Amino acid sequence: MKPFLFSSLLVLTTTVFFAQSTPDHRTCGTDSVHAHMMGLPGFSDAWKDKVDAVNDNLISVANRGECDDPLIIPVAAHFQNTGIPIDCAIEMALDQVEIMNADFGGYNDDIATWNNLQPQLWPAISNAESCICFCLATLNHPDGFGLEDGDYAVTIDQTDGDNDGAWSGYLNFWVRTIGGGVLGYSPLGGNGNGDGVTVDPAYFGSTSCGGNTVSPPFDLGRTMTHEVGHYLLLEHPWAGGGCASSDDVADTPVTDNPQFGCPNDEIINCDEPILWPTYMEYCDDPCLFMFSAGQVERMETYVTQNLTNLLDNSVTVCQESACLDFEVDVNFSDETCAGNDGLIALEATGGTEPYNFSIDGGAVMTSNTSFNGLSENTYNVYVIDDFGCEFFQEVELERDDPTIVVADLQHEYCSDGAGLIEVDVQENSVFEYSIDGGLSWQDSPVFPALSSALYEVLIQNNTGCSGS
Incomplete structure (x- = not known):
């Protein structure tokens, strides 16, 4: 009965509101959401069972080439009381999905920074390119939202809170003002049954439009990369805090506190250099640019074990899946x-x-x-x-060049002017021939009565094919 209980509990709405203030550093509300969920009857045991299953069956990404079978997750974006018009909302959602695909796929522009720093600061840690990718759904939308095939799954003021069962089978983005310095939050291990990730519009994607300004230093879309990491069961590197804590990822160094701002050098904490560039840290967007191999293994394992409903739904709602x-x-x-x-x-x-x-x-x-x-x-x-x-x-x-061979060559004898050149054009076409640089042409490939000299035979036909 535990799996059934877990599924039922996860669809409870967990809308979180924070007092309004201007953030001076990144803050994520996931820990508060998770603490609330862990207090619900039966949730803690069910969640621990799910975590144990992931820990015991991690999918290795070592020595993996390109992804033959990408894990496509369908996305729907729901703007709530933001005043952002639909055209701008679609532009923001597409931008955010593009950013996440680059971040998860490891082809973000700033991955070069990691490649430069890694050998010296983290020689034992490798990043990894995830097979997880995201599509903004365009097909077979839920009824009641006025969306037709070909429309992007973006709604304006048609949902409330952070859970809507009509949008089961999607990773939902709930875009609304949060406040209190909190940029976003997510369940720690989502289920795809109408839940999703909540983000303040000021930190959603990298596009400012429709009266909404994406605010630096959180204007590169890394807030959603961070929160979706939580949705796929990644904890903050400091986990519960203290040097004895663990985020259950083997290759992320232990740390007891978040890092803020934009470091550019080694920071030792709990006897190891902190992996401050991981998307799961609290640094500014320009200083978050990688997932470790262990983090990718954990996310992919979680998706294949717990989010098959999203993978299955992508086949019918994502054109990208249908075209694989x-x-x-x-x-x-x-x-x-x-x-x-x-x-x-x-x-x-x-x-x-x-x-x-x-x-x-x-x-x-x-x-x-x-x-x-x-x-x-x-x-x-x-x-x-x-x-x-x-x-x-x-x-x-291209136009094939004609193949020309010398069929007969006779030299003159004692300056008798009896030399001869005959060529054979190995093409199925009628040609004319010249031996005086194109001044005169003849139908025959034979040039008799030649004196000793250097000759070039030119050929051409009526379609413009020529050679020598």
């Missing part, structure tokens, strides 16, 4: 000397049939997969399936 297996094989042959005989052949697989094809960037679409009679040029291949999955590739067709 959509591929197009492109084959082509260049134009020969015969002219206008280049070919581009396309084969689409996966996705959703029927497919439509184009070689001019989509200006003219057809169900035909083969394009022949082409000349030397650059073609913009575009393929789209019935679901809207798209494929682009630039194909450059």
Whole structure:
């Protein structure tokens, strides 16, 4: 019965309000939310069982290449009493999702800072690129919110608090004023049954618009990266506080307090250098730029064990998921000397049939997969399936050079002017020939009555194919 009890408890609304003030450093409300949840009947035992299951079955990321099976999590963003208009809200949500994908995937621009500092400050710690990625949902939205297929899952003043069962199957972003210096908060280990992460609009993404200003030094979107880390079961590195505490991540050094501001050098605490660049610290956004390998292992394990409802839902609500297996094989042959005989052949697989094809960037679409009679040029291949999955590739067709061999060569004898050159053009086309630099042309490939000299035979046909 424990799993059932745990599932039931987690859908309780845990809206948290803090007194309004201007933050002078990062503060996260997750510890307060978690302390409240741990006081609910039965929650503590169920939560500990879930943590033990993760700790006992960590998925290793060591020596892993690219992600063959990304863990796609669908996102919905709900703006509550912010006054931010829908166009701006969508722009902010897309920006935040893009930031999180870069941060979790380890391709954020400032990862270079980690690469520069790591060998000297943290030689035994490696960062990792997570297979977790996020999409702002666009399909099969819940009823009652006025959203159609193709619309982004962004709502304005249609939800309250930090839980809405209609949005089960999504990682929800609750964007509303929090106050009290708190930038955001999350359940410590979310469940995807209508819960989510709450953030103040002043720290959501990096885009200022619609009367909302994203405030430095928390204006790079790292507040949500931090809070979603909590949602995926990462604790603060100092955990409960004190040098005997643990965040259950093997490669994050023990520390007893958060770090603020923007360090740039080694800070020793509890006998180890603090890993202040991890997104789970309290530093300013410019000084948070990595997840450790252990943190990535913990998050991916949590997702695969506890958030399969989100992964399953992504297949129907995220175009990115539906397009994962959509591929197009492109084959082509260049134009020969015969002219206008280049070919581009396309084969689409996966996705959703029927497919439509184009070689001019989509200006003219057809169900035909083969394009022949082409000349030397650059073609913009575009393929789209019935679901809207798209494929682009630039194909450059060249003109084959004619192959010319000397069929016969006879030197003159004692200046008798009886030399001869005969060439053979190994192309299926009619050519004309010149031996005087193009001043005169003839139909025959044979040039007799030649004196001793250096000759260059030129050839050309009526399609413009030429050579020597």
